[in-house]
Amino acid sequence: MHAAFFTRTGDASVIEWGELPDPTPGPGQVRVRPRAVAVDAVDVLVRSGRWRAPLAFPVAVGRDLVGVVDAVGPDVHDVGIGDRVWTSSAGYADRAGATAELVVVDRNRVYPVPAAADPIELVASLHPATTAVAALHLRAGIRPGETLVVVGANGAVGAALVQEGVASGADVIAVVRDDRSGATLSSWGAEVVVAAADEAAGAVAQRREGGIHVLIDTTGRADTASAVRHLAPRGRVIVLAGRTSTEVDLWTVQVRELRVEGFILSALSVDELQAVAARVGARWAEGRPIRAHVGEVLGFADAAGAHRRMESGGLPRTADGFVGRLVLVPPPVPS
Numbered sequence: 001m002h003a004a005f006f007t008r009t010g011d012a013s014v015i016e017w018g019e020l021p022d023p024t025p026g027p028g029q030v031r032v033r034p035r036a037v038a039v040d041a042v043d044v045l046v047r048s049g050r051w052r053a054p055l056a057f058p059v060a061v062g063r064d065l066v067g068v069v070d071a072v073g074p075d076v077h078d079v080g081i082g083d084r085v086w087t088s089s090a091g092y093a094d095r096a097g098a099t100a101e102l103v104v105v106d107r108n109r110v111y112p113v114p115a116a117a118d119p120i121e122l123v124a125s126l127h128p129a130t131t132a133v134a135a136l137h138l139r140a141g142i143r144p145g146e147t148l149v150v151v152g153a154n155g156a157v158g159a160a161l162v163q164e165g166v167a168s169g170a171d172v173i174a175v176v177r178d179d180r181s182g183a184t185l186s187s188w189g190a191e192v193v194v195a196a197a198d199e200a201a202g203a204v205a206q207r208r209e210g211g212i213h214v215l216i217d218t219t220g221r222a223d224t225a226s227a228v229r230h231l232a233p234r235g236r237v238i239v240l241a242g243r244t245s246t247e248v249d250l251w252t253v254q255v256r257e258l259r260v261e262g263f264i265l266s267a268l269s270v271d272e273l274q275a276v277a278a279r280v281g282a283r284w285a286e287g288r289p290i291r292a293h294v295g296e297v298l299g300f301a302d303a304a305g306a307h308r309r310m311e312s313g314g315l316p317r318t319a320d321g322f323v324g325r326l327v328l329v330p331p332p333v334p335s
């Protein structure tokens with residue numbers, strides 16, 4: 001089979017498009033023929049070695065795929081050949097990567113593709129949607145009526161947080177640094193605040209006397225010390241893009257019983273991922289899927305170029321200012 005793989009970490013030039021042996025599913029595994037694979041920021045972190053994940057070289061790039069089961073392991077009876085499935089667990093922790101013509105995935109890490117979902121649209125949404133669901137429900141424990149502040153709401157994860165926050169009954173404030181995405185974010189049910197990331201908490205606090213219950217910064221530039229000062233009692237800051245350092249006033253943390261909590265999708269257990277996948281699927285079944293903006297569709301062989309664009313900040317933009325996602329599709333299967 002062909003794959004976009006690497007045999008050592010490094011810059012995007014370590015990605016080769018070439019032949020690897022066809023994999024065979026073992027016990028507890030299925031083999032999937034991907035129809036679409038997402039390019040996520042985390043793929044760049046894994047490939048570059050900046051995030052040290054155990055890797056079974058040669059390993060294909062990519063963690064999210066949507067595809068069709070084409071073989072099953074000897075003891076797998078509840079998933080069959082031809083089933084449409086997705087996973088968000090490929091390509092790290094010694095598992096095979098997604099950008100290959102055939103990918104072996106653990107049975108307990110594949111989930112059914114919703115009937116209404118197009119593979120490209122679904123795969124583009126998986127990383128932001130699973131991040132948003134896990135951060136809001138598993139970490140923040142968001143409750144209806146609570147004020148949720150999303151900094152960087154026009155980004156992929158930010159847009160997913162806004163959609164899931166509104167669907168969960170939160171009072172969602174979407175912070176963006178310009179107003180281009182404002183009309184769309186408002187149509188989703190969010191109040192829009194235009195502010196620099198490092199002034200976001202203060203700008204929102206002026207509008208909510210009761211304080212902020214949950215703040216999630218997707219830009220890595222928000223001022224967490226200021227966010228902590230503006231939290232309501234038992235408020236939470238969920239850190240998922242931790243780029244800076246800050247000094248937090250621990251007296252405020254103590255007397256208001258606040259939480260500043262880290263989150264990384266890669267650390268979720270199989271059970272947690274299944275719960276997240278169930279919520280993502282339920283949103284599709286309700287006709288309110290968490291959507292992402294597909295920026296551009298490229299071939300698997302363009303994986304290195306896609307990584308370069310990701311690293312240079314060259315991601316496509318929608319006309320209304322949202323960051324567009326890159327999706328890779330395999331070459332046509334010879335008939």
Ligand SMILES: NC(=O)c1ccc[n+]([C@@H]2O[C@H](COP(=O)([O-])OP(=O)(O)OC[C@H]3O[C@@H](n4cnc5c(N)ncnc54)[C@H](OP(=O)(O)O)[C@@H]3O)[C@@H](O)[C@H]2O)c1
Nearest residue numbers: 041131152154155156157197218219240241263264265323
């Ligand atoms: N912890 C986890 O498990 C997890 C999971 C998924 C993603 N992440 C992380 O979450 C972050 C966001 O991912 P994403 O896919 O949503 O990225 P994205 O689509 O590129 O969005 C980036 C957002 O950050 C904003 N931004 C960029 N530079 C900025 C600056 N200098 N000042 C203010 N805002 C700025 C962008 O606003 P403009 O459009 O105005 O530039 C946009 O809103 C990344 O760091 C990613 O690694 C973490």
